[in-house]
Amino acid sequence: MRTAPARRTARGALVALLTGAGLVLTPLAAQAAAPDTAAVAAAPAAASTAKAQIAVDTALAQLGDPYVWAAAGPNSFDCSGLTQYAYKAAGISLPHSSKTQSTMGTYVAKSDLKPGDLVFFYSPVSHVGIYIGNGQMVNAPTAGSVVKITNINSMPSYNTARRLA
Template identity: 60%
Template structure:
């Protein structure tokens, strides 16, 4: 008996499997000197340094978001091959079984507020006033996000981003 799978289901499964395998390899590799020193060239892409999320839902969301690295930004896109910032975060949490609002501004009022010093993998981090950008914290001072036209989904140092407005925990 064969089970029919949708392209989204295949991509989500493949993405989670790839993230798990890649995470194991990254865990055994040292960070580049610039990333380990907190550098990264003012927003440059850095290697993802895996940190365990506080629960399975948050971990699944992080793994899904990380599996989208390299997919290009497109305003209004919600996946599976192109994303805007809030499309990426809503796609990742939907794959983990949690529905969150679609826009960065709506996401910024969803869930529980979290102090920057208490961030855990899976927390959503928000930027600019009014809020117009969101990323997902992945640990070790890093976040994954879909930044702007012409740029792929990438991991960056959280502190390389300007206009930090706060964070929310949704799982």
Template identity: 60%
Template sequence: MTTTRTSIARRSFRGIAVAAIAGATVTLSPAVASADAGGGGGTTTTVAAAPAAAPNGAAQVAVDTALAQRGDMYLYGATGPDRFDCSGLTSYAYKAAGVTIPRTSKLQSTFGTAVAKADLKPGDLVFFYSPVSHVGMYIGNGQMVHASSAGKPVAVVNLSSMPGYAGARRVV
């Protein structure tokens, strides 16, 4: 038996996309996401997603698409539409914006333009560890969305909660 699951976030995103195509004004309100605080102890904290406006339309579509995947579970090597690994999520989000980026976090870390941490804008890709082995998408206000690890859903976390910051790249 096959079942179809459409998350509330995904249905909401579809409504936003339809409204945007129709030229309507859309107001996004903060949503709550459950996320690991990054302390390694498995503690779960609640982080209210507070995305800021992206610098351009493609980055905004990528941010909105990534945020719409909150709650979808992590699966190594997955590229969506219902399961993701970290770079699968970022490549899926940018594909929705019409932008093709490399598939792996390592290759994504050399794509686009380097950005200083102090100059991050929504849509920028943020990388972790040496060598780079994890990527998330900055959404503004010190937060990022990412697919972290097995058994955890796509979630919003504070950028400062992530260990091993290795740099950032602006795709568009």
């Protein structure tokens, strides 16, 4: 069942309020709805900056929303549309292109990833997700799927990562 726009807005305000209070939310109901997130063993780690935390929390609030090519929210997303939407909530403007997003911010080694970092896949870059800690990212993977949590090591062709906030 889809939530009404007013209810989603209230949910977003609650996420922002709790985030501001230093609480990290774990969307268990959304994870339970997506079968391949069952491997998620730990709650997402806290981000190192407030803007990165807002982006992470905003992306996690979209779990279960359908993948739609070229969509950038609020009820459906493609991969770069999700990252664009999440970072817009944090006050950071991104283009709607994973390849272009991969040139923004600063380079981050895979071993130094922090929640909120953008992680990119394939060469040339054609997929992006938001790292949430514990080797996991939130992403809108492909047609017929939904926004979900994925282990970055289960993805083929890791390319690079960038830090925006």
